[in-house]
Amino acid sequence: MNQVNQIKILLMEQLQINELETDIFLALMKSEKTTSHGFQEKTNLAADQIIEISKSLERKGMVIEINKNEFRALHPRFAIVNRYRRICQSNNILFKKNTKIDNLGIMLENYQNQV
Numbered sequence: 001m002n003q004v005n006q007i008k009i010l011l012m013e014q015l016q017i018n019e020l021e022t023d024i025f026l027a028l029m030k031s032e033k034t035t036s037h038g039f040q041e042k043t044n045l046a047a048d049q050i051i052e053i054s055k056s057l058e059r060k061g062m063v064i065e066i067n068k069n070e071f072r073a074l075h076p077r078f079a080i081v082n083r084y085r086r087i088c089q090s091n092n093i094l095f096k097k098n099t100k101i102d103n104l105g106i107m108l109e110n111y112q113n114q115v
Contacts, residue, residue, distance in 0.1 A: 007111060010104050015083045017060065024053045025062055028073035029112040035070045061086050076108035
């Protein structure tokens with residue numbers, strides 16, 4: 001299994017985000033923002049779908065809206081821990097260090113830095 005597929009599976013399993021959210025989040029890791037040149041083509045989604053999915057990721061604490069309907073991913077480790085914290089809160093689970101989550105953050109950071 002390649003690194004991208006492994007990251008996608010972990011994002012869906014550990015952070016309870018769906019496949020489209022995962023695709024948008026990973027695309028944002030490689031692009032500066034949703035309005036960056038070529039972003040829509042990379043995702044193969046219509047602009048309104050990208051906005052809707054990005055708003056969902058914003059509610060989950062993984063991206064921010066920097067201008068109207070223009071989104072940017074948070075730093076990989078912060079986005080992952082932020083989402084994990086929200087899952088813990090909604091499930092009344094004590095938020096504490098989680099090695100799987102920490103490792104996923106590191107994997108995402110490495111993915112983001114790959115050329």
